Amino acid sequence: MRRRLIQSTLAVVLVVIAVFGVSLVIVETRTISTSAQERVSSEAQRLASIVDSRLIGAGAVNAEILRAQVTPDRYAVIKLPGEPAFEVGSKPDGEVIRGHATGEEGETVVVEEPRSSVTREVGRTLLIIALVALLAVVAAVLLAIRQANRLASPLTDLAETAERLGSGDPRPRHKRYGVPELDRVADVLDSSAERIARMLTAERRLAADASHQLRTPLTALSMRLEEITLTDDPDTVKEEANVALTQVERLTDVVERLLTNARDPGTGSAVTFDLDEVIQQQLAEWRPAYRGVGRAIVSSGKRHLQAVGTPGAVAQVLAALIENSLMHGGGTVALRTRVTGNQAVIEVTDEGPGVPADLGARIFERTISGRNSTGIGLAVARDLAEADGGRLEMLQTKPPVFGLFLSRTPIKRPPSASDEDPTTVR
Structure with a gap:
């Protein structure tokens, strides 16, 4: 690109120089020739005036008297009436410029000047024009190189930015070049980089959430299937199979919720x-795991509470808190229900050492974990709680108490586009 810009600029300059330079040479040559001719004619007229003045004054007119009036580079021939012509100066060789004049007393004066003087003057003019043209070419080349670098370097940067986007590095560069068109391209690339970064973040978050939320129901389902393989009692097989089917339904609900949140995070199904049904389901689901480590899980508090939310999401939140207590807590885990204002609260607590002081409120941030775990369980649980208008908070650090707050009245959501337009195709 640099080469093409330099070549095109240089070609334009050469064309301009050729057109205007040739025209200027022709005009200057004609002007110099005309000026020389007029100069010689004026010289002849001047000599004729001198001769007239001397003839009128009855003075002598000869070559010696007029020699001082003629410059060394000129040659003059004067012819008086009735007298032979006489010459002043040396007759030039080659082509000459000749001027004629006739005086009032009938005398004729012819002045000649070598054309070589005109040639020399034309040559000097051509040299000056050639030097100016050369300077113009040099300046054009330097300007072309500067402009080529100014345009080519940003394009190289933009190409590198596009290459980085294609290779999976969506960091915007926020670099501008002072050229509106190139800055517009840079704006578009930076906007695209930000969109790609958001999409990649959303995809990574979906993958992390999916792996975490699917792990618990898959583990429970695996435990039920193991119970089936270890027993020959038909009643036990039937009971465990029913529980396994419940886990499959829960797994399906988790997958559907993940996909729904990926398409539209604001979509809820509250x-x-x-609450008793969800809590009892979690107790039945986690008791085998707690018995396996010699611990217990119990529930207490107000019964028959009605809450607004997505049962599957609430179950996921409680499962995350119960699993967190199983991994990091100790002693008996208790689920307590109570009412505060217009909200139903489920508190999950255990008898363990609690949350370290250095974690504090950061416990709900992603990648924050007190041990070697993924660090996304509580973050996902908070997102699930907030999706239906609830909230998840850490009420106490030692012993740890987490509270899930759920509204007891339905939440009014603004109508979506699909609700307003019955012809919308899903």
């Missing part, structure tokens, strides 16, 4: 449900 309904009014009985």
Whole structure:
């Protein structure tokens, strides 16, 4: 690109120089020739005036008297009436410029000047024009190189930015070049980089959330299937199979919720449900795991509470808190229900050492973990709680107490585009 810009600029300059330079040479040559001719004619007229003045004054007119009036580079021939012509100066060789004049007393004066003087003057003019043209070419080349670098370097940077985007590095560069068109391209690339970064973040977050949220129901399902393989009692097989089917339904609900949140994070499916059913489901699900480590899980508090939310999401939040207590807590885990204002609260606590002081409120941040775990369980749980208008908080650090707050009245959501337009295709 640099070469093409330099070549095109240089070609334009050469064309301009050729057109205007040739025209200027022709005009200057003609001007110099005309000026020389007029100069010689004026010289002849001047000599004729001198001769007239001397003839009128009855003075002598000869070559010696007029020699001082003629410059060394000129040659003059004067012819008086009735007298032979006489010459002043040396007759030039080659082509000459000749001027004629006739005086009032009938005398004729012819002045000649070598054309070589005109040639020399034309040569000097051509040299000056050639030097000016050369300077113009040099200046054009330097300007072309500067402009080529100014345009080519940003394009190289933009190409590198596009290459980085294609290789999976979506960091915007926020670099501008002072050229509106190139800055516009840079703006578009930076905007695209930010969108790609958001999409990659969303995809990574979806993958992390999916792996975490699917792990618990898959583990529970695996435990139920193991119980089936270890027993020959038909009633036990039937009971465990029913529990396994419940886990499959829960797993399906988790997958559907993940996909729904990936398409539209603001979409919720909150309904009014009985908290006791969700809590009892979690107790039945986690008791085998707690018995396996010699611990217990119990529930207490107000019964028959109605709350607004997505039962599957609430179950996921409680499962995350119960699993967190199993991994990091100690002693008996208790689920307590109570009412505060217009909200139903489920508190999950255990008898363990609690949350380290250095974690504090950061416990809900992603990648923050007190041990070698993923660090996204509580963050996902908070997102699930907030998706339906609830909230998840750490009420106490030692012993640890987490509270899930759920509304007891339905939340009014603004109508979506699909609700307003019955013809919308899903």
